[in-house]
Amino acid sequence: MCQRSGYVSHKKIVDWIDVRIGVREVVDKELTGYLLPRNINSWYSMGSILLFAFALQVVTGMLLLIYYVPDADKAFKSVSTIMNDVPYGWLIRMLHAVGSNMMVLALLFHMLSVLFMGSYKKPRELNWVTGFILFTLVQAISLTGYLLPWSQLSFWATTVATNSASVMPVVGPYLVEFLRGSPLVGPPTLGRFFALHVAVIPAVIAALIGAHLFLLKRTGVSTPPFGVKDTDNQWQGDSYSYEDHPGGIPFFPNFACEDMRSIAIYMAIFLAVVFFDPYLFFPKDAFLPANPFATPAHIKPEWYFLANYQTLKLFPNELIGLSLQAVAMTFLALLPFVDRGRERHPLRRRLFLICSVGGVLLWIGLSIWGHFS
Amino acid sequence: MLQQLLVITDNEAIIDIIMCAGGFMETDRNRRTFLGVCLGSLGIIAAAAVSWPLFRYLAPRSASETSGKVVIPDTDVREGDAKFFEYAGSSAVLIRKKNGELAAFSAVCTHLGCIVQWEKAKQDFLCPCHGGRYSADGVVMAGPPPRPLKKLPFTVAGGNITIG
Known part of the structure; x- marks a missing residue:
C-alpha cells in the first residue's frame, strides 16, 4: 500500500515534468532506447571511467581551493596544513594527487582500446582528434598542477620541463621566459600555472569533453571487431548516417550497470593506492619546500613523461629529440587520416599490430630506462 | 486483470497458469524490493562514508x-x-x-x-x-x-x- 502510494507520487512528479519538457521521450531515446552493439565489451566503459575521474578531480580540486594559498611564500605551508591539520585534508589531497595519475592511466587504456579495436577509423576521425587533444590537455593540467605544492620536486621538475622549450630556434629563450613569467621559475610562474590549472585548462577540457560526446552521439557507438564475422569498416563516406544497432542492448539499465561495475573496479584500485601506498607517485623531494638555490640530484618528471625525458637524454641535440617527439605526437594525432584501411580486427592488421605493440613496448622501455637512469 | 479473466473463462487450466504467473510476479516483486532495499542501504552507507569526511573538511575548527x-x-x-x-x-x-x-x-x-x-x-x-x-x-x-x-x-x- 505504502509502496503503491510512493509509486503514485513518483509518477505524478514525472508526469508534471513530462508534460513540460517531454522527459519520457528523452529517457526512451537516450537511455532505454539507446541501443549498443550486442558484442560490446568492458573496454567501452573507459570513457565513463574517465568522465567519473575528471568529475572527481574537479570536486576535490574545488575543495583544495578552500585551504590552498597560491603564493610562493605560503603554498607549501598551506599544502602541509591541508595534509596535517585540516580534518580529512590528507584524503582530499591524496584523492586529487593520486587521482591525476590514475586518470592518465585510464586515459592511456582508453586510447589503447580505441586503437586496437580500430574505432578511430572513419567516420570517427574527429572523435579521435578531440580525444587526442584531451590527452594533451590532461598532460598539461597535470604539469601545471605539479608546481602548485611549491615543493623541491614541483620547482625543479617545472624548471626542467619549461626549459625544454628553449631548444626552439629563434623564439626558444623568449618562449621559456614567457611560460615562466620570469627568467627563472618563481612566484610569477606559480601565478600563471595556478590560473591555467584551476580555470583555463579545466574549462577547455570540459568544452572538449562536450564536443567528444556530441561527436559520439552523432556518429553512434562503433561495433567492436570481436565476435562478428565481418570486421570491415562499413562506412561508405558518401553521406551522413548514424550507426545504429537494431536488436542491441539498451544503454540503461544494461550498459549503465556495466559502466558502474567498471567505475567500481577503477575506484577499488584507486582507493587501494590512496589508503595503502599513498606516496607511490611521490619521490622524497615532494616533501621538501622549494629552494631556488639548491638543485636536488636526479630530478625526474612524472612517470608518464619519463619516456619523453629519456628520449631527450638519448639525443645529443635537444632539438632533434624534441622534434622527434613532436613528429611522433603529430603522427598519432593524425592516425585516422594515415591508416585508412577498412579492416578493424587487430589480428588482421599485421602492420598496425607490429607498429602499435612495438610502440607501446618502446614507450614502456624508455619509461623504465628513464626511471632507472 | 486477473478478476476480468476469471469472469470471462471457467477453464481451470488457464486459471492455474494465470495464478502461477501471478505468484511468480509476486515473488519477482519481492525479490526486486529486497534487492532495491539492499542497494538503497549500500547507497546510504556510501553517501555517509563520503559525506562525513566532507563535512569534517569543511566544518569550522572547533573552539x-x-x-x-x-x-x-x-x-x-x-x-x-x-x-x-x-x-x-x-x-x-x-x-x-x-x-x-x-x-x-x-x-x-x-x-x-x-x-x-x-x-x-x-x-x-x-x-x-x-x-x-x-x-x-x-x-x-x-x-x-x-x-x-x-x-x-x-x-x-x-x-x-x-x-x-
Missing part, C-alpha cells in the same frame, strides 16, 4: 582546537587604554579602567556581530555599525544590542595578564 591562552604583558595596557587581540578565533579586548581595574571582553557586538571600538575619552565601547554603546563593564547603555558584552576570564601573575 577547543583554536582556543589557547593569550598572554599580554601588564605594561601593554595603560590606564584608560584598551588592547584588542585575537582569542579563540574571534576578537577580544582587554581594558584597564581609570581606577586601574582590568576587564576582558569579547569584542563582538551582541547585536549583529560587528567589532566594538573603545572610546578612550568617554571610557566606553561604541559599535559603529548601528550605534550600540556599552559601558566599561560591558553593560548595554544605548542602542540595539540585546545583551552585554561577553566577559572573558583572566589572571594576573608575574607581570603578565593571561586571558582564558
Whole structure:
C-alpha cells in the first residue's frame, strides 16, 4: 500500500515534468532506447571511467581551493596544513594527487582500446582528434598542477620541463621566459600555472569533453571487431548516417550497470593506492619546500613523461629529440587520416599490430630506462 | 486483470497458469524490493562514508582546537587604554579602567556581530555599525544590542595578564 502510494507520487512528479519538457521521450531515446552493439565489451566503459575521474578531480580540486594559498611564500605551508591539520585534508589531497595519475592511466587504456579495436577509423576521425587533444590537455593540467605544492620536486621538475622549450630556434629563450613569467621559475610562474590549472585548462577540457560526446552521439557507438564475422569498416563516406544497432542492448539499465561495475573496479584500485601506498607517485623531494638555490640530484618528471625525458637524454641535440617527439605526437594525432584501411580486427592488421605493440613496448622501455637512469 | 479473466473463462487450466504467473510476479516483486532495499542501504552507507569526511573538511575548527591562552604583558595596557587581540578565533579586548581595574571582553557586538571600538575619552565601547554603546563593564547603555558584552576570564601573575 505504502509502496503503491510512493509509486503514485513518483509518477505524478514525472508526469508534471513530462508534460513540460517531454522527459519520457528523452529517457526512451537516450537511455532505454539507446541501443549498443550486442558484442560490446568492458573496454567501452573507459570513457565513463574517465568522465567519473575528471568529475572527481574537479570536486576535490574545488575543495583544495578552500585551504590552498597560491603564493610562493605560503603554498607549501598551506599544502602541509591541508595534509596535517585540516580534518580529512590528507584524503582530499591524496584523492586529487593520486587521482591525476590514475586518470592518465585510464586515459592511456582508453586510447589503447580505441586503437586496437580500430574505432578511430572513419567516420570517427574527429572523435579521435578531440580525444587526442584531451590527452594533451590532461598532460598539461597535470604539469601545471605539479608546481602548485611549491615543493623541491614541483620547482625543479617545472624548471626542467619549461626549459625544454628553449631548444626552439629563434623564439626558444623568449618562449621559456614567457611560460615562466620570469627568467627563472618563481612566484610569477606559480601565478600563471595556478590560473591555467584551476580555470583555463579545466574549462577547455570540459568544452572538449562536450564536443567528444556530441561527436559520439552523432556518429553512434562503433561495433567492436570481436565476435562478428565481418570486421570491415562499413562506412561508405558518401553521406551522413548514424550507426545504429537494431536488436542491441539498451544503454540503461544494461550498459549503465556495466559502466558502474567498471567505475567500481577503477575506484577499488584507486582507493587501494590512496589508503595503502599513498606516496607511490611521490619521490622524497615532494616533501621538501622549494629552494631556488639548491638543485636536488636526479630530478625526474612524472612517470608518464619519463619516456619523453629519456628520449631527450638519448639525443645529443635537444632539438632533434624534441622534434622527434613532436613528429611522433603529430603522427598519432593524425592516425585516422594515415591508416585508412577498412579492416578493424587487430589480428588482421599485421602492420598496425607490429607498429602499435612495438610502440607501446618502446614507450614502456624508455619509461623504465628513464626511471632507472 | 486477473478478476476480468476469471469472469470471462471457467477453464481451470488457464486459471492455474494465470495464478502461477501471478505468484511468480509476486515473488519477482519481492525479490526486486529486497534487492532495491539492499542497494538503497549500500547507497546510504556510501553517501555517509563520503559525506562525513566532507563535512569534517569543511566544518569550522572547533573552539577547543583554536582556543589557547593569550598572554599580554601588564605594561601593554595603560590606564584608560584598551588592547584588542585575537582569542579563540574571534576578537577580544582587554581594558584597564581609570581606577586601574582590568576587564576582558569579547569584542563582538551582541547585536549583529560587528567589532566594538573603545572610546578612550568617554571610557566606553561604541559599535559603529548601528550605534550600540556599552559601558566599561560591558553593560548595554544605548542602542540595539540585546545583551552585554561577553566577559572573558583572566589572571594576573608575574607581570603578565593571561586571558582564558
